[in-house]
Amino acid sequence: MSAPDKVALVTGANRGIGLEVARQLAQAGLKVVLTCRDDKKGKQAQQELASAGLAVDMRTLDVTSADSVRDLALYLRKQYGRLDILVNNAGIMLDRFEDGQPVMSIMDCDLDQVRRTMETNLYGALSLTKELLPLMKENHFGRIVNVSSGLGQISEMGAGYTGYRLSKAALNALTCMVADELSSENIIVNACCPGWVRTDMGGKNAARSVEEGADTIVWLCQSADGSVSGKLFRDREEQPW
Numbered sequence: 001m002s003a004p005d006k007v008a009l010v011t012g013a014n015r016g017i018g019l020e021v022a023r024q025l026a027q028a029g030l031k032v033v034l035t036c037r038d039d040k041k042g043k044q045a046q047q048e049l050a051s052a053g054l055a056v057d058m059r060t061l062d063v064t065s066a067d068s069v070r071d072l073a074l075y076l077r078k079q080y081g082r083l084d085i086l087v088n089n090a091g092i093m094l095d096r097f098e099d100g101q102p103v104m105s106i107m108d109c110d111l112d113q114v115r116r117t118m119e120t121n122l123y124g125a126l127s128l129t130k131e132l133l134p135l136m137k138e139n140h141f142g143r144i145v146n147v148s149s150g151l152g153q154i155s156e157m158g159a160g161y162t163g164y165r166l167s168k169a170a171l172n173a174l175t176c177m178v179a180d181e182l183s184s185e186n187i188i189v190n191a192c193c194p195g196w197v198r199t200d201m202g203g204k205n206a207a208r209s210v211e212e213g214a215d216t217i218v219w220l221c222q223s224a225d226g227s228v229s230g231k232l233f234r235d236r237e238e239q240p241w
């Protein structure tokens with residue numbers, strides 16, 4: 001890819017894996033639009049990257065708000081006239097824990113929390129994809145990376161984390177659907193599990209740094225070869241769904 005012309009957007013990029021993805025994409029020379037639902041936190045993240053010599057654009061975005069997503073799409077069209085890379089990273093895990101352990105039984109799941117999780121982790125990514133695809137299609141280029149999780153793999157599905165598992169399994173399905181629809185348009189759509197990463201969500205005992213967690217996501221964003229789409233990756237290797 002000829003990096004300077006490309007515009008990349010990362011959701012939930014004020015902290016954790018999203019901030020690190022924004023950092024690595026900016027380091028690679030892409031024009032990065034760091035998005036965040038809280039303007040103040042977004043400016044802090046933007047400033048953090050600026051201190052490291054990385055200039056990024058920052059826009060507020062709540063992925064659960066249709067108006068917010070539409071406003072962002074209008075801004076991108078006006079400001080850049082293109083979007084090349086979309087990283088659907090924003091995510092929440094609301095499932096209950098007791099004594100540090102996830103509540104395992106489906107009988108104890110909180111349906112309201114499941115619905116709220118779907119709003120962010122699934123419908124947020126769907127809404128961004130729907131609104132931003134027209135820009136990608138106009139330029140005949142796109143890379144979409146959906147940040148999923150091993151907890152959403154049907155082949156390894158187990159009990160617990162009900163809302164989170166359902167949302168990520170559905171995000172995986174969305175990845176396949178969009179990839180299939182766009183297979184002839186040079187718009188590549190893949191899902192990625194970052195592994196267990198030390199962030200607010202992953203906790204301090206997680207095995208991986210944010211740099212390690214961001215690696216495969218950034219690798220997929222920069223995939224010049226359009227041959228692999230509609231797949232799940234971890235550690236740059238394809239994984240079973």
Ligand SMILES: NC(=O)c1ccc[n+]([C@@H]2O[C@H](COP(=O)([O-])OP(=O)(O)OC[C@H]3O[C@@H](n4cnc5c(N)ncnc54)[C@H](OP(=O)(O)O)[C@@H]3O)[C@@H](O)[C@H]2O)c1
Pocket residue numbers: 011012013014015016017018036037038041061062063064088089090091092120124147148149150193194195196197198199200201202203206
């Ligand atoms: N950490 C892990 O071990 C791990 C493992 C597998 C997959 N993942 C996935 O990796 C992604 C990033 O996780 P992380 O560990 O970096 O989590 P994190 O530190 O909790 O960060 C989550 C980010 O998502 C944002 N967000 C939440 N709801 C949003 C909304 N409605 N609109 C816009 N942004 C929203 C948060 O913004 P606020 O600051 O405003 O809350 C924050 O920036 C998630 O999709 C997660 O499911 C993480």
